[in-house]
Amino acid sequence: MIKIQGVYKSFDELEVLKGVDLDVKKGEVISVIGGSGSGKSTLLYCINGIEKIQQGNIIVDEIDVHAKGTNRDNLRQRLGMVFQQFNSFPHLTVLENASLAPRIVKKLKKKEAIEIAKEELNNVGLSDKFDEYPTRMSGGQQQRLAIARALAMKPEYMLFDEVTSALDPELVGEVLDTLRMLSDAGMTMICVTHEIAFAREVSDKIAFFHQGIIEELGTPEQVISNPQKETTQKFLSKVLH
Amino acid sequence: MEYVFHWNIVFQKMPQLLHGAFVTLHLSVSAMLIGIVIAVLLAIAKMSKSRIYSLPATIWVEIARNTPALFQIYMAYFGLGALGIHLSPYVAVLSALIFVNAGYLTETFRGGFQSIPETQYNASKSLGMSSIQVYRYIILPQMFRRIYHPMTNQFVWSILMSSLGILVGMNELSGETQRLQSLSFRTLEFFIVAAIMYFIITKFVLLSASLVSKKLFKGDI
Ligand SMILES: Nc1ncnc2c1ncn2[C@@H]1O[C@H](COP(=O)(O)OP(=O)(O)O)[C@@H](O)[C@H]1O
Ligand SMILES: [Mg+2]
Numbered sequence: 329m330i331k332i333q334g335v336y337k338s339f340d341e342l343e344v345l346k347g348v349d350l351d352v353k354k355g356e357v358i359s360v361i362g363g364s365g366s367g368k369s370t371l372l373y374c375i376n377g378i379e380k381i382q383q384g385n386i387i388v389d390e391i392d393v394h395a396k397g398t399n400r401d402n403l404r405q406r407l408g409m410v411f412q413q414f415n416s417f418p419h420l421t422v423l424e425n426a427s428l429a430p431r432i433v434k435k436l437k438k439k440e441a442i443e444i445a446k447e448e449l450n451n452v453g454l455s456d457k458f459d460e461y462p463t464r465m466s467g468g469q470q471q472r473l474a475i476a477r478a479l480a481m482k483p484e485y486m487l488f489d490e491v492t493s494a495l496d497p498e499l500v501g502e503v504l505d506t507l508r509m510l511s512d513a514g515m516t517m518i519c520v521t522h523e524i525a526f527a528r529e530v531s532d533k534i535a536f537f538h539q540g541i542i543e544e545l546g547t548p549e550q551v552i553s554n555p556q557k558e559t560t561q562k563f564l565s566k567v568l569h
Numbered sequence: 570m571e572y573v574f575h576w577n578i579v580f581q582k583m584p585q586l587l588h589g590a591f592v593t594l595h596l597s598v599s600a601m602l603i604g605i606v607i608a609v610l611l612a613i614a615k616m617s618k619s620r621i622y623s624l625p626a627t628i629w630v631e632i633a634r635n636t637p638a639l640f641q642i643y644m645a646y647f648g649l650g651a652l653g654i655h656l657s658p659y660v661a662v663l664s665a666l667i668f669v670n671a672g673y674l675t676e677t678f679r680g681g682f683q684s685i686p687e688t689q690y691n692a693s694k695s696l697g698m699s700s701i702q703v704y705r706y707i708i709l710p711q712m713f714r715r716i717y718h719p720m721t722n723q724f725v726w727s728i729l730m731s732s733l734g735i736l737v738g739m740n741e742l743s744g745e746t747q748r749l750q751s752l753s754f755r756t757l758e759f760f761i762v763a764a765i766m767y768f769i770i771t772k773f774v775l776l777s778a779s780l781v782s783k784k785l786f787k788g789d790i
């Protein structure tokens with residue numbers, strides 16, 4: 329379980345998170361929607377401890393992410409993350425991309441790491457690309473690689489930060505299908521996304537983010553079909569036309 | 570005036586010349602490899618937000634790039650000698666070349682590091698890698714690919730600059746040539762052959778570098 333309690337975060341003068349509370353239970357899919365610059369990416373970076381916070385707590389499976397003694401490198405093995413930019417490692421083949429972290433972080437034997445990587449790559453439909461270099465693949469394929477690479481670490485949670493935003497429209501579907509498959513398999517996920525229809529379909533809860541706080545939180549039915557706050561209504565009418 | 574070439578004496582002294590060439594190669598390869606390691610550390614230090622790291626790195630780079638290599642060799646040999654630290658000619662020239670290689674390569678590497686998107690770092694961190702692992706497996710391999718050609722240029726420059734060893738009586742190719750020609754007075758012959766040897770050494774190094782790069786760098790960047 330991930331518990332986010334009263335989190336404040338600023339970059340120098342700029343206050344980005346202004347008291348965020350959110351619980352994510354095992355097996356839940358939570359989608360975070362909201363305008364650009366509202367702090368959605370920053371929240372994900374704070375959850376896996378890449379960014380520091382100024383106030384509040386983030387607890388992942390009883391581990392306080394931002395406590396002094398926490399080994400955040402270890403903790404991140406539980407928290408897979410996929411980004412808007414594809415972030416493939418361009419100097420490594422697809423198979424090396426997916427097997428590197430299991431090998432050097434989990435210290436698995438090379439053979440074992442490769443087995444796991446192959447399995448995850450098969451699951452996202454990249455079984456014919458093992459020896460390909462990622463820069464020769466489409467954005468959709470690279471994004472599926474990024475998902476497989478994160479899953480090869482066998483994380484408990486997955487954080488997705490607008491993973492379809494940099495894709496050509498015709499490639500969005502294949503990546504969303506992969507996310508759907510994951511959610512069907514029971515993965516606990518936090519998805520920052522602009523794909524409202526997708527969010528409505530897969531999410532247990534939707535969080536509407538506005539100016540550094542969660543303005544509205546509830547089931548898709550509540551937040552998307554019957555938004556209570558005016559800001560939510562405005563945002564939705566903008567993105568749904 | 571007619572100059573009559575006498576090549577015999579040069580061929581007789583070929584073993585000494587080849588030995589000099591070997592010392593030159595050995596010296597420049599060592600200066601390059603050690604210079605690369607130091608430059609990686611200096612580049613990381615120079616990008617640091619903390620002045621405790623960035624200031625010494627900046628000073629090193631500024632001095633190395635803005636003073637003649639000749640002075641640096643003199644400093645290492647005569648300067649340190651005056652302070653009671655007596656380096657052999659080999660160590661003095663090696664130190665000076667390391668100093669200047671590291672200085673120039675730092676700037677090259679810094680540019681290389683900065684050309685790699687920060688998101689590569691975050692993506693690696695998110696997989697649980699430690700900072701050292703991120704550099705070792707993700708950042709450095711990409712950085713070296715991008716700066717490989719400027720780096721080989723520095724290598725060639727460093728081979729040619731090692732000829733300044735002549736000034737502190739070192740037995741590298743130039744020093745050896747100087748010594749041999751002064752014994753025989755066949756100045757032109759010796760220097761022509763030495764020039765050809767420098768040419769072969771640099772071509773050899775460039776060719777090796779390109780073979781190594783083909784072996785090492787398989788992906789696209
Ligand atoms: N590393 C950073 N340094 C300074 N400001 C940042 C940094 N990252 C994000 N910001 C700022 O924080 C705000 C929120 O950014 P972000 O979390 O990326 O928003 P979102 O993902 O909702 O679009 C923006 O104003 C952005 O400019
Ligand atoms: Mg964002």
